Amino acid sequence: MSGPRKLHVKSYGCQMNAYDSQRMADTLTAEGYVETAVAEEADLIILNTCHIREKAAEKIYSELGRIRELKAAATDAGRDVLVAVAGCVAQAEGEEIIRRAPVVDLVVGPQSYHRLPALVARAGRRRVIDTEFPPEDKFEFLPPPSPAAVRARGVAAFVTVQEGCDRFCTFCVVPYTRGAESSRPVAKIVEEVSHLCRAGVREVTLIGQNVNGYHGLGPDGRPWSLGALLRRVADIPGVARLRYTTSHPGYVDEELIAVHRDLPALMPYLHLPLQSGSDRILAAMNRRHSQADYLRIVERMRAARADLALSSDFIVGFPGETEDDFRRTLDVVEEVGFAGAFSFKFSPRPGTPAADMADQVPEPVKVERLARLQQAIRRSQVAFNTGCLGARFDVLLEKPGRHTGQLVGRSPYLQPVQVAAPATLIGEIMTVTVIEVGPNSLFATPTPNVRRDAARLAEAGA
Ligand code: SAM
Ligand code: SF4
Secondary structure, eight states: OOOSOEEEEEEOSSHHHHHHHHHHHHHHHTTTOEEOSOGGGOSEEEEEEOOSSHHHHHHHHHHHHHHHHHHHHHHHTTOOOEEEEEHHHHHHHTHHHHHHOTTOOEEEOTTOGGGHHHHHHHHTTSOEEEOOOOSSOHHHHSOOOOHHHHHHHOSEEEEEOEEOOSOOOTTOOHHHHTOSOEEOOHHHHHHHHHHHHHTTOOEEEEEOTTGGGOOOBOTTSSBOOHHHHHHHHHTSTTOOEEEEEOOOGGGOOHHHHHHHHHOTTBOSEEEOOOBOSOHHHHHHTTOOOOHHHHHHHHHHHHHHOTTOEEEEEEEESOTTOOHHHHHHHHHHHHHHTOSEEEEEEOOOOTTSGGGGOSSOOOHHHHHHHHHHHHHHHHHHHHHHHHHTTTOEEEEEEEEEOSSTTEEEEEOTTOOEEEEEOOGGGTTOEEEEEEEEEOSSOEEEEEOTTOOHHHHHHHHTTO
């Protein structure tokens, strides 16, 4: 007799996709599926895709080639395998996916995940495409993860609080693939975070395409800002650390700056994409802020929280970008001293205004600028990490480390930190002193004191 049906979900792209993948798995495990990390043994394979750059989208088609072989082998062995494409490629390309990759049985857009069990049942009989933006809120219908699933995913969790985007940056597909901005009600977020914390989560990252555009309904019947939401979430028993991502400079308000001053649980690390240091390019990108506006926000955030570090996103080779424009980006990297940053070559995306702009930058120029920018970012990151040598800070211990007897955790700045500690301390916050800085990790020793966090939990009766 065959056992329970097995599900394999492979996630590409941003943290919102990682979160969605978990929620899809929760929906299907509630229907009797069991998750597997091995695609070859799955009865249902879901690729949760990313459409943000051409490379990301093309990756899906090469993966589908591999899955075609895997499915053929399963059919030869007398076993049916269903293949689903979810996420932003599904939303953007719909039927085209099945035309290019007939191995696909189901195409499902990001707003329809709550319908998955029904869609999967139908896809067993014929091909199904659902890329609607349904009127109902999918979050209302997605079941919460079981405590065992929460524990398996670790002590740091993401929670989507906002989706979609109304800002229409000229290079970006998100407003088309994820739809208009919408925010979940405060009460629902509090319920989800409380559920996660009861199952052992200690660090919560509130996520959204433009998370600081959050305007969800508060218990007082009014829209709450992200700042107000962060204050409420910080009060939930068990929440030891809070983060949020990704923010848009245009939505940074007084309240958000104030919570960085007021909430010790809010980690002093802010991901705030700038994209370009040139005002001319920022205008062409429709970012609706200047380089000076960005630097003012950085200054005010640092005034609110002196130990704040920043990371960012940059695009090089946007149409019309000159050497002078590009140098302005390098100047900002120098001036801000980012702890890290993501950088990309501009990728023309079908249907976005920038794809059709004149003055597309030749590929070799993009390649050369990206290399220079990445060098500058790397220098800045190394300087930041080196500055941590000898520092004492709190690390949330997450999982076994590189060597026996070691655990790895995250610093307030998301750096992986290796420290000697027994596995029983996973989920605890330990104060450490950094003794060595490697290229990708910090190495630290425990600093006597501080399991105050464990004490806090004990007090809360958790
Ligand atoms: N909402 C966030 C913001 O406004 O900063 C960004 C979200 S987007 C999913 C993540 C990053 O992908 C962007 O910050 C941008 O740097 C990059 N990106 C988006 N579209 C791109 C494109 N067409 N080519 C290259 N990079 C792109
Ligand atoms: Fe894309 Fe701009 Fe919206 Fe960010 S703000 S998701 S870059 S359109």
